[in-house]
Amino acid sequence: MNKRCKGCGAILQQEHKDQIGYTPKHDVEYCQRCFRISHYDDVTISMKTGIDPDTVLHKVEKLDALILWVVDLFDLEANLIAGLNRHLHGKTIVLVATKRDLLPETTGNQKLADFITARCREFGITISGLVICGDLVKHAFDQENHSLSEVHKAIAYYRNGQDVAVIGMANAGKSTLLNGLLKNNTLTTSRHPGTTLDLVAMDMGEYTLYDTPGLTRKDSYLTIADDSLLKQLIPDRRLKARSYQLYEDQSIAVAGLARLDLIGGTKVTCVGYFASGLKLHRGKASSADALWKAHMGELLAPALHSDPASMKCYSYTKGKDKVDVVIHGLGWFCISGDVKEIHIYVDQEVDVTFRKAMI
Numbered sequence: 001m002n003k004r005c006k007g008c009g010a011i012l013q014q015e016h017k018d019q020i021g022y023t024p025k026h027d028v029e030y031c032q033r034c035f036r037i038s039h040y041d042d043v044t045i046s047m048k049t050g051i052d053p054d055t056v057l058h059k060v061e062k063l064d065a066l067i068l069w070v071v072d073l074f075d076l077e078a079n080l081i082a083g084l085n086r087h088l089h090g091k092t093i094v095l096v097a098t099k100r101d102l103l104p105e106t107t108g109n110q111k112l113a114d115f116i117t118a119r120c121r122e123f124g125i126t127i128s129g130l131v132i133c134g135d136l137v138k139h140a141f142d143q144e145n146h147s148l149s150e151v152h153k154a155i156a157y158y159r160n161g162q163d164v165a166v167i168g169m170a171n172a173g174k175s176t177l178l179n180g181l182l183k184n185n186t187l188t189t190s191r192h193p194g195t196t197l198d199l200v201a202m203d204m205g206e207y208t209l210y211d212t213p214g215l216t217r218k219d220s221y222l223t224i225a226d227d228s229l230l231k232q233l234i235p236d237r238r239l240k241a242r243s244y245q246l247y248e249d250q251s252i253a254v255a256g257l258a259r260l261d262l263i264g265g266t267k268v269t270c271v272g273y274f275a276s277g278l279k280l281h282r283g284k285a286s287s288a289d290a291l292w293k294a295h296m297g298e299l300l301a302p303a304l305h306s307d308p309a310s311m312k313c314y315s316y317t318k319g320k321d322k323v324d325v326v327i328h329g330l331g332w333f334c335i336s337g338d339v340k341e342i343h344i345y346v347d348q349e350v351d352v353t354f355r356k357a358m359i
């Protein structure tokens with residue numbers, strides 16, 4: 001039988017240097033790619049768009065397993081999977097919301113749980129249980145990290161004699177969660193979406209625990225960003241609410257990546273939740289076109305392009321309720337008060353969701 005890499009699940013091979021599973025050495029447990037990610041934070045082969053979500057779901061569907069569906073709380077909208085119950089017919093699904101440590105402490109877990117449950121309902125997804133996790137990078141092995149014991153409890157309660165498989169979007173934190181549950185760092189983790197390449201089966205005594213490759217979304221900044229941009233996009237600490245009181249038509253730039261225009265407003269509060277390294281630049285909506293033309297990629301940096309014409313615009317007519325404008329893979333604005341039109345410009349590839357405010 002072919003030997004698999006313990007970190008990413010790829011079949012180990014010594015023939016093709018530029019293909020997955022390559023290792024120059026005999027009798028090793030990890031492929032060269034996992035070795036380089038773990039030791040040098042270096043991805044030799046990027047797999048961002050290389051894994052077919054249907055193939056992964058098909059393999060998981062064939063398992064007799066409880067599903068732990070890992071959802072990244074920072075990038076919640078891009079992590080929701082429409083038709084999940086149809087893909088995993090008859091399976092019990094427990095949602096594990098992770099990266100709690102990135103969200104404001106003042107937002108209670110119950111409020112978050114209610115929000116996620118409502119969002120799943122709107123997506124037509126049925127889940128049996130929900131656990132909120134966090135701090136799995138720095139404090140996974142700490143006694144006081146209760147999130148992992150909550151996951152163990154959920155597994156014991158819902159498993160019903162089955163195996164357990166972890167699924168979710170690429171970069172959601174699946175392998176990190178499993179390393180926490182296993183209390184070791186066997187599985188390879190990284191900020192690059194597409195780290196795990198095939199199913200990894202781990203013997204837990206009573207059952208088998210499976211890590212799986214993340215499902216790829218094409219409509220997120222995480223998918224199109226290169227390594228240096230990824231470092232800036234992904235928050236490495238708790239998000240700070242960046243708040244603006246606006247009394248006229250204003251525009252807020254998120255570096256050179258997104259532009260929010262608030263039109264027809266008199267008294268508007270706009271709060272941005274983005275990685276701290278991304279500068280927000282506020283100005284008049286009437287001069288925003290000229291600003292972006294002159295400074296995209298310079299004052300407004302980092303940017304993916306230097307021409308604002310390469311961006312697409314989503315529009316939304318706001319009612320009375322607080323609304324979140326969520327930019328997939330980047331963060332979100334929460335807007336309250338009296339504003340008529342919201343315009344949001346993002347990269348052509350990227351999706352935006354308007355939702356009831358989460359926080």
Ligand SMILES: Nc1nc2c(ncn2[C@@H]2O[C@H](COP(=O)(O)OP(=O)(O)OP(=O)(O)O)[C@@H](O)[C@H]2O)c(=O)[nH]1
Pocket residue numbers: 098099100101102133134135136137168169170171172173174175176177188189190191192193194195196197212213214215236
């Ligand atoms: N802040 C924070 N970051 C986390 C947490 N868990 C995982 N991460 C980070 O999320 C990124 C992705 O983690 P992985 O465990 O590799 O994610 P994955 O879902 O296995 O990704 P793929 O294998 O690509 O599908 C890494 O940069 C982790 O450090 C958490 O609890 N808090």
Ligand SMILES: [Mg+2]
Pocket residue numbers: 174175176188189195196212213214
């Ligand atoms: Mg993984």
